[in-house]
Amino acid sequence: MAVPADKAAIEARGVSKLFGSGEHQVAALDDVFVSVRENEFFTLLGPSGCGKTTLLRLIAGFDFPDSGEILLHGNDIAPLPPYKRPVNTVFQSYALFPHMTVAQNIAFGLEMLGQPKGEVRARVAAMLKLVRMEKLAERRTSQISGGQQQRVALARALAPQPKVLLLDEPLSALDYKLRKEMQIELKRLQGETGITFIFVTHDQEEALAMSDRIAVMSGGRILQIGSPWEIYDRPAERFVADFIGETNFLTGEVKSVEGESATVVLASGAGIDATYPVGTQPSGRVTVVIRPEHAQAVQPGAGLLSGTVSNVVYLGTDTHIHVALDDGAHFVVRQQNARSGPCGHETGDKIGIAVSPGVAQILKD
Amino acid sequence: MAVVAQTAEARERKDIANRWLLSAPALFIVFIAAIGPLFIVLAYSFLAPGPYGDVKWEFSLGGWTSVLFQRDIFDETLSLADAHLSIFWRSVKLSLMTTVVTLIVGFPTAYFIATRRERDRDIWLFLITIPFWTNLLIRTFAVLEIIRNEGIVNNILIGVGLVERPVQMLFTDFAIMLGMVYVYLPLMVLPLYASMEKLDFRLVEAGYDLYATRINVLRRIIFPLVKPGVVAGSILVFIPSLGAYVTPSILGGGKNLMIGNLIELQFGQGRNWPLGAALSITLMLIVMITLLVYVRNASGGAERHHG
Numbered sequence: 001m002a003v004p005a006d007k008a009a010i011e012a013r014g015v016s017k018l019f020g021s022g023e024h025q026v027a028a029l030d031d032v033f034v035s036v037r038e039n040e041f042f043t044l045l046g047p048s049g050c051g052k053t054t055l056l057r058l059i060a061g062f063d064f065p066d067s068g069e070i071l072l073h074g075n076d077i078a079p080l081p082p083y084k085r086p087v088n089t090v091f092q093s094y095a096l097f098p099h100m101t102v103a104q105n106i107a108f109g110l111e112m113l114g115q116p117k118g119e120v121r122a123r124v125a126a127m128l129k130l131v132r133m134e135k136l137a138e139r140r141t142s143q144i145s146g147g148q149q150q151r152v153a154l155a156r157a158l159a160p161q162p163k164v165l166l167l168d169e170p171l172s173a174l175d176y177k178l179r180k181e182m183q184i185e186l187k188r189l190q191g192e193t194g195i196t197f198i199f200v201t202h203d204q205e206e207a208l209a210m211s212d213r214i215a216v217m218s219g220g221r222i223l224q225i226g227s228p229w230e231i232y233d234r235p236a237e238r239f240v241a242d243f244i245g246e247t248n249f250l251t252g253e254v255k256s257v258e259g260e261s262a263t264v265v266l267a268s269g270a271g272i273d274a275t276y277p278v279g280t281q282p283s284g285r286v287t288v289v290i291r292p293e294h295a296q297a298v299q300p301g302a303g304l305l306s307g308t309v310s311n312v313v314y315l316g317t318d319t320h321i322h323v324a325l326d327d328g329a330h331f332v333v334r335q336q337n338a339r340s341g342p343c344g345h346e347t348g349d350k351i352g353i354a355v356s357p358g359v360a361q362i363l364k365d
Numbered sequence: 366m367a368v369v370a371q372t373a374e375a376r377e378r379k380d381i382a383n384r385w386l387l388s389a390p391a392l393f394i395v396f397i398a399a400i401g402p403l404f405i406v407l408a409y410s411f412l413a414p415g416p417y418g419d420v421k422w423e424f425s426l427g428g429w430t431s432v433l434f435q436r437d438i439f440d441e442t443l444s445l446a447d448a449h450l451s452i453f454w455r456s457v458k459l460s461l462m463t464t465v466v467t468l469i470v471g472f473p474t475a476y477f478i479a480t481r482r483e484r485d486r487d488i489w490l491f492l493i494t495i496p497f498w499t500n501l502l503i504r505t506f507a508v509l510e511i512i513r514n515e516g517i518v519n520n521i522l523i524g525v526g527l528v529e530r531p532v533q534m535l536f537t538d539f540a541i542m543l544g545m546v547y548v549y550l551p552l553m554v555l556p557l558y559a560s561m562e563k564l565d566f567r568l569v570e571a572g573y574d575l576y577a578t579r580i581n582v583l584r585r586i587i588f589p590l591v592k593p594g595v596v597a598g599s600i601l602v603f604i605p606s607l608g609a610y611v612t613p614s615i616l617g618g619g620k621n622l623m624i625g626n627l628i629e630l631q632f633g634q635g636r637n638w639p640l641g642a643a644l645s646i647t648l649m650l651i652v653m654i655t656l657l658v659y660v661r662n663a664s665g666g667a668e669r670h671h672g
Contacts, residue, residue: 062570082573095571099589108585109575160576 008035008071009164009196010059015068017054017220028054030220032068036164036198037213041190043199045207045231046217047243052200055217056166059198060089072163083112088157089166092173094149096141102152103128103137109160127155130189147178154186158193167199171206183210204244208232216240233291236277237364241289248295248331250288254362257282262362264288267327270304274360287363292334294359297321297345303354305331309345319343323351410642418636428639432647449627456623457651459538459613460606463545467553467602468595470546475557475594476587479564490558493551501548505615508544509535512616536618544612549605553598560594561587596663603659604652624648 017029029051036042044052057063059070061082070078077085088109096105106127110120128134131151136144141152150170157165167186171179187210190197201207207214208228215225216239224236235241238249252264252272261273262282276282300306310330311322314337321333321343333353335343345351413425430436435446478489496504511517514531522528534540564587572582588595610625617623622630624644631641 060574062573082570083576083578087574089571089574091567091571093565093567095565095567097568097571097586108572108577112576112578112581156575 009038009040009073010034010036010198011069011071011074012055012058013069013071015055015058015065015070017051017058017063018066027220029058029065032220032222034215034222034225036196039194039196041187041197041199041210041212043201043207043211043214044217045201045204045214045244047202050217051220052202052217053168054220056089056168056198056200059164060087060166061085086160086163087166088160088162088164089168090153090157090170092169094153094170096149096152096156098141101138101140102133102144105141105152106156106159109156113160123159127159130158130192131155131185146174147182150174150182151185154189158189158195161193162195164196164198167197169201170199171201172203179206186210208244216243218243233359234275234277234361235289235363236280238287241361241363245291246332246334247289247291250290250329250331252286252288254282254284254286261358264360264362266305267329268305268325272304272355272360273357274362275358276362277364280364282362287365288360289363290355290360292320292332293318293336294356295331295333296354296356297323297333297335297343298352298354300350300352303352305353305355307331307351307353309347309349309351311347312343312345314343321345321351323353406642406645410639410646412639414637414639416636418632418638420638425639428637428641428643431637431640432643452622452624452627453647453651455538455621456607456625457655459542459545459623460603460609462542463549463606464553464599464603466542466546467550468599471550471553471557471598472595474550475554475561478554478558479561480566486562490555493554496548497551501611502615504548505544505612508540508547509616512540512543535616536620538617538621540616541609541613541621541623544616545606545609548612549602552601552605556597556601557591557594560591560597564590592663596660599659600656603655607652607655608648624651 012032012034015029015032016027018025019028020026032051032055034055044055046052054063058065058078061077061080061084065078068078069076072085072087077087097108100108103124106124107120110123115123124137125134128137131154133148133151133155136148141149144152150173153170170186171182174182183206186197186199199207199210208231211228213225213227214231216223216231218239224231224240226234231240232244235244235247241247241249250266252266255263255265255271257263257276261275263271264274264282264286265271266288272288274288296303305323305325307323307325309321310324311320313320313322317337319335319337321335323331323333325331331353337343409420410428411424411426412420413423413427415421430443431446432449433446434443435448436443474493478486478493481489509516512534513519514533514535516535518534519528519531522532523530534543568586568590569582572586577585607623608625609623610629613621613623614626614629617626619626624647628641628644628648631637631644635641
């Protein structure tokens with residue numbers, strides 16, 4: 001089906017969802033606007049209780065919004081029951097039918113759509129091949145491992161060729177190594193099937209590794225939508241900067257604004273050029289964020305900032321050098337361990353900190 | 366080594382012997398309450414009837430022959446006992462119908478309770494069990510009061526103008542079935558609830574997500590998963606229905622008999638204890654055969670699903 005490029009696969013317009021009643025009423029979703037593009041790997045990222053799963057359930061049709069519209073290729077699907085939406089879900093618990101075999105699970109959606117037996121069989125075989133589970137087709141779902149159940153859940157949801165696939169923290173039950181494998185597997189499946197994926201997770205690493213775009217959510221609102229590097233390098237709000245990765249917060253005063261960058265005088269008196277969120281006009285006192293890996297430890301007196309090493313944490317690939325800045329603030333420098341042995345800085349050493357150009361970002365608040 | 370093993374074995378044997386001793390009271394009660402009387406019933410069925418009830422201690426197959434056949438008073442020829450057969454048939458038919466109706470009514474009830482909030486479920490379960498507190502006789506008379514010709518139902522039907530004369534419901538098979546459905550419904554609801562409570566409702570959502578309509582979710586997901594409850598509930602309703610005595614004698618008006626009434630008749634007015642005993646054993650056999658067929662079919666179906 002040809003869909004105009006500007007038409008979103010899924011679009012939420014002013015969607016709100018309230019839970020509870022009276023004084024205890026809370027907005028799980030508060031006037032959410034989001035547009036997911038065709039063939040996109042889109043991630044809803046946020047801590048538990050931020051509304052990401054609620055939004056997913058509204059798209060799937062398990063809950064209905066109190067206000068707003070949900071559009072699928074431009075058509076409002078909010079009033080449709082889940083079984084009439086060309087949208088399938090991979091559940092956090094997988095929710096495989098325990099009284100059916102792997103093959104019967106995968107066939108279920110196709111049978112419910114009334115597809116002829118031969119086609120169902122062919123499609124099930126193709127799906128088993130896609131998730132590399134051909135040999136376990138006749139097993140009961142209780143007789144396969146967690147990772148295999150995960151694959152069956154994916155195959156079952158992909159079999160009816162939905163317009164959009166919803167994934168509700170599908171990797172959270174897997175151990176670390178399997179999770180890494182499945183991340184790559186999911187990316188491969190998305191590429192091979194060309195289906196729009198909406199992925200819900202609280203794991204920022206997972207989100208950064210897999211997504212085309214990420215929406216960071218908190219308190220029922222979407223705080224920022226952007227590509228992984230935009231979310232990571234150009235956080236618009238303190239919550240986004242804090243939730244994703246580690247970062248240093250410095251306060252300063254905006255001196256001048258030129259084009260896309262502003263000059264900020266930090267508390268220590270040093271000046272730094274910093275980018276700022278689109279659509280804002282920085283002025284007065286602001287918070288500037290600098291990622292630990294964007295700073296380097298240098299000789300005392302050199303660099304932008306100076307302070308005393310308060311702690312050195314060795315992490316294998318990197319070393320974190322915690323620095324008490326001269327103005328009292330706390331700053332972490334991440335230094336890659338390019339060679340073996342200690343990093344060369346010790347607690348109590350005087351140290352200078354250099355910052356790479358173009359890495360500082362001003363927050364909205 | 367061998368000595369150690371031997372003493373260990375000896376100790377174990379002693380342990381088992383001790384355990385037997387510990388369970389002796391239970392075994393004693395089981396024997397006295399269940400197996401012993403059964404043997405007495407079995408023995409009585411092979412004796413001859415005494416003139417004033419009781420039995421004469423002489424071997425006779427008369428009791429067993431009378432289960433299915435009747436002897437002509439004049440020429441002593443045997444013919445099929447139509448009355449008995451029709452009573453057997455009515456018992457099985459009404460019990461099956463009762464089981465099906467309680468399942469149809471009990472399934473949504475149990476589903477309703479299982480989908481309530483956790484603290485509300487106890488209240489609903491409590492309400493379901495309330496009828497158990499009332500004497501069976503009183504509950505049965507309550508049903509009689511409702512469906513008799515001058516009862517509430519007929520008064521309403523006549524009042525609304527749907528019928529001109531009262532509909533004869535009392536003293537029919539329908540009345541017996543209605544009474545049994547009312548009395549045995551909790552026995553269906555409780556085991557159904559027990560298995561529905563364990564049902565993972567995320568599976569229901571998964572079903573809807575995969576394009577299953579409500580009826581298909583019920584048929585393909587909920588029903589197969591709560592099948593153990595359906596089996597247990599059906600057995601719990603079918604067995605007492607088959608042997609029901611109070612309900613058919615009150616609501617059937619003494620003319621629509623079931624096996625229970627027939628047995629009572631033999632030990633009472635009929636003064637034919639051997640026939641009564643043989644009928645009792647027959648009832649047990651019917652129950653056992655039905656259960657074997659039912660359970661085999663039910664679990665066979667499950668096995669096919671499980672592959």
